[in-house]
Amino acid sequence: METKSEQIKTLIGLNDELENYFRNTIIPQLFVDAHLILRKFTPPAMKQFSLKMEDVGRPMADIKDNFRFPSIIENVKYVIESGELLEKEIQTTDMRWYQMNILPYLVAKEKKTDGVIITFVEITMRIRDLREQEKLIAEHEILLDTISHDIKTPLTSLGLTIEMLRKIPEKGMGKFPMLLEKVESSLIKMKDIIYDLTESRQSEHRYNAIEELLNFEHIMEDVRLTLAPQIMETGAIIECEVCHSEIVFVRRKLRSVIFNLVSNAIKYALPGRTPKVVLSTSNENGFTTISVSDNGRGIAEDDLSKIFAKYERIAKDVEGTGIGLYLVKEIVNLAGGHITVESKINEGTTFKVYLKNQV
Incomplete structure (x- = not known):
């Protein structure tokens, strides 16, 4: 001793x-x-x-x-x-x-x-970096979507116009076929540029789309840090019930999906009620499911079909751009999954994301 x-x-x-x-x-x-x-x-x-x-x-x-x-x-x-x-x-x-x-x-x-x-x-710089990254992701997706959807429509219309011009008999206009050929050549070049920016390089430009084995809790931690100011300001309660932790997906895409859903849950809180968001994961019929439920103001049944439309904003009293849910649906659909929503006015909303399991 x-x-x-x-x-x-x-x-x-x-x-x-x-x-x-x-x-x-x-x-x-x-x-x-x-x-x-x-x-x-x-x-x-x-x-x-x-x-x-x-x-x-x-x-x-x-x-x-x-x-x-x-x-x-x-x-x-x-x-x-x-x-x-x-x-x-x-x-x-x-x-x-x-x-x-x-x-x-x-x-x-x-x-x-x-x-x-x-x-x-x-963690000041980490929060700033995450918030800036989410902003850049949204802007990047809007740009690509604008190119692939908004510009393609007038290009298609221009192509149809050229076809109509071909069928019009023009006498005394020897240069007309040559001019028409130049217009058509320019149209083809424009289409090639659009294709190069969207489809052919999609994997490079859309989030650096590299799938990896992710831990859902880590993704949620990044989202929670990004939304720290909103969580603190509203006193929001965030709960996770993780039954299936590992998910094979693109990190930035998954983070963007969770960020938008949780952000909306906090943003559309019912006045006078502390926001509460519950996230859960599970496996269902070959899909990894992520459920995000809140106790917010809810969505009217007539509006449920509109919320995923680009630039559609149901609630005009809350700041937003109307692209968050549109991006979520685009990301999920492009990955072979789908998303559902259930809601009751003044009770809350539940979004359920289905991501296809990797074989």
């Missing part, structure tokens, strides 16, 4: 190791005990949250404003009482975003939580 002096020496050594860790880590971290007293913090926390050495030993209630996050004490209490890890995205007054992880500090012998360790990881 160790003598008392040996035990003290061991404790001093462990404390030195802990102090060394806290001094050298580059991530803002805090240790708060079970009585909600700040016991330690890393140097980066001193800079980010204006902490001073004199704050060590003070109650969190006295310095909570330093963190610019009103419910931090309630979150700490929850982790101490439940012993569960808590993760949240928080935004500071200087508009920076952080992933806040509150981990229970467990005392193994006594089997109780003796405090928490709070870690802050800045």
